[in-house]
Amino acid sequence: MNKITNHMPTAELQALDAAHHMHPFSENAALAKKGVRIMKSAKGVWLTDTEGHKIIDGMAGLWCVNIGYGRKELATVAARQMEELAYYNTFFQTSHVPAIALAAKLAEVAPKGMGHVFFAGSGSEANDTNIRMVRRYWDIKGQPEKRIIIARKNGYHGSTMGGGSLGGMSGIHKHGGMIAGIVHIGQPDWWSEGGDHTPEAFGLARAQELEAMILQLGVENVAAFIGEPIQGAGGVIVPPSTYWPEIQRICDRYGILLIADEVITGFGRTGNWFGSQTFGIKPHIMTIAKGLSSGYQPIGGSIVCDEVAEVLGSHGDFNHGYTYSGHPVAAAVALENLRIIEEEGIIEHVRTVAHPYLKERWDALTEHPMVGEAKLVGLMGSIALTPDKARRAAFASETGTVGYRCRERCFANNLIMRHVGDRMIISPPLVITPEEIDILIDRAKTSLDECYAGLKRDGLFVARA
Numbered sequence: 313m314n315k316i317t318n319h320m321p322t323a324e325l326q327a328l329d330a331a332h333h334m335h336p337f338s339e340n341a342a343l344a345k346k347g348v349r350i351m352k353s354a355k356g357v358w359l360t361d362t363e364g365h366k367i368i369d370g371m372a373g374l375w376c377v378n379i380g381y382g383r384k385e386l387a388t389v390a391a392r393q394m395e396e397l398a399y400y401n402t403f404f405q406t407s408h409v410p411a412i413a414l415a416a417k418l419a420e421v422a423p424k425g426m427g428h429v430f431f432a433g434s435g436s437e438a439n440d441t442n443i444r445m446v447r448r449y450w451d452i453k454g455q456p457e458k459r460i461i462i463a464r465k466n467g468y469h470g471s472t473m474g475g476g477s478l479g480g481m482s483g484i485h486k487h488g489g490m491i492a493g494i495v496h497i498g499q500p501d502w503w504s505e506g507g508d509h510t511p512e513a514f515g516l517a518r519a520q521e522l523e524a525m526i527l528q529l530g531v532e533n534v535a536a537f538i539g540e541p542i543q544g545a546g547g548v549i550v551p552p553s554t555y556w557p558e559i560q561r562i563c564d565r566y567g568i569l570l571i572a573d574e575v576i577t578g579f580g581r582t583g584n585w586f587g588s589q590t591f592g593i594k595p596h597i598m599t600i601a602k603g604l605s606s607g608y609q610p611i612g613g614s615i616v617c618d619e620v621a622e623v624l625g626s627h628g629d630f631n632h633g634y635t636y637s638g639h640p641v642a643a644a645v646a647l648e649n650l651r652i653i654e655e656e657g658i659i660e661h662v663r664t665v666a667h668p669y670l671k672e673r674w675d676a677l678t679e680h681p682m683v684g685e686a687k688l689v690g691l692m693g694s695i696a697l698t699p700d701k702a703r704r705a706a707f708a709s710e711t712g713t714v715g716y717r718c719r720e721r722c723f724a725n726n727l728i729m730r731h732v733g734d735r736m737i738i739s740p741p742l743v744i745t746p747e748e749i750d751i752l753i754d755r756a757k758t759s760l761d762e763c764y765a766g767l768k769r770d771g772l773f774v775a776r777a
């Protein structure tokens with residue numbers, strides 16, 4: 313082995329990766345055999361790997377690089393902040409300029425009445441904060457039995473023990489179990505679970521599962537409901553129009569707290585600052601991370617409504633916090649990211665340029681023989697792959713087999729598009745241009761064609777009985 317440096321040949325890097333690096337959500341033995349693809353640099357919506365391939369990033373990293381890669385302003389701010397004050401905490405009656413400025417800026421862009429921020433290092437951590445926060449809130453209000461949080465099957469809220477338990481993914485629950493006091497209701501996924509209902513009737517029915525669950529558990533035991541305005545990791549599941557108004561009605565009626573997990577849907581992704589605005593949701597708490605810093609620094613947090621913040625702040629210490637809550641470098645970078653989003657009109661760009669342009673092309677993908685529905689809100693989209701559109705049928709093969717094959721074709725065609733089961737999903741940087749959208753769609757079509765031909769060849773274009 314040569315000396316370990318940053319400039320080694322790909323094969324050597326792959327061997328070192330296989331030997332020493334444990335990958336999240338991956339089967340490391342299989343990955344080691346195959347060899348990872350190693351990214352080297354990036355600019356705008358384009359990644360370059362160690363072999364020099366230019367890859368269009370249809371996922372903005374992990375849904376986070378909203379302003380695109382390679383913005384020097386953020387690097388400059390980070391360097392300056394590291395020199396001035398690399399670290400200080402906010403625990404013991406101290407604060408610092410970046411945390412103060414970022415909290416104030418978030419209060420300005422958040423919906424009215426949500427003027428408070430508790431910082432964390434990630435979305436998972438922020439959701440762990442939320443669990444403790446809503447339970448403590450009810451303690452102080454003299455209702456300590458209100459502890460249960462209702463969440464959704466196939467929701468995603470991170471992968472710490474708290475976040476993973478809020479999430480409704482059985483694969484995560486199986487690895488390490490769940491924390492107590494969290495229950496799950498059905499998801500508003502009409503395409504795969506809606507049966508003969510109209511989307512509207514199904515959306516209503518799934519929302520009413522919340523009411524049934526509250527009544528079953530007893531409202532005196534329920535602290536909060538948590539949901540993503542649009543499920544991201546669950547497959548970009550856009551709820552029917554009836555869903556969120558009914559969830560809101562139920563939360564209001566029973567007086568339980570509503571947590572909107574905006575980790576993906578925040579910061580312009582849906583064409584507004586927050587997905588809650590797009591769907592008319594009035595949350596008490598919003599989870600934020602990802603696009604908060606466009607992924608340039610790890611940072612997350614909870615934006616908290618005035619009432620909850622006041623109750624929480626009025627009865628002694630809130631015994632919770634992270635060493636890196638409001639980290640000055642991360643906060644300074646996030647603030648610069650928000651400045652760019654605002655001053656460059658990036659949310660306007662999503663709403664008036666990128667979304668309408670992509671929408672027409674994305675919807676047209678349903679002309680492809682194996683694309684059933686196409687969904688796109690802002691710049692968050694999905695297509696359902698199916699062998700029989702009329703029946704909304706699943707493939708006979710194990711769920712995810714076809715999606716994985718399609719993703720492999722995308723990868724080979726230098727397009728990053730993820731699969732969740734047999735849905736293909738995109739969430740590109742918000743700065744993507746119409747020319748780049750054309751390239752993304754061209755590569756997606758080529759990949760779908762190749763995948764389709766492969767399924768036919770291998771006898772896999774078959775519906776489940």
Ligand SMILES: *Cc1c(COP(=O)(O)O)cnc(C)c1O
Binds near residue numbers: 471
């Ligand atoms: C990614 C994600 C999280 C977890 O954020 P991390 O920063 O990975 O901990 C939580 N909620 C949603 C909706 C997410 O998409």
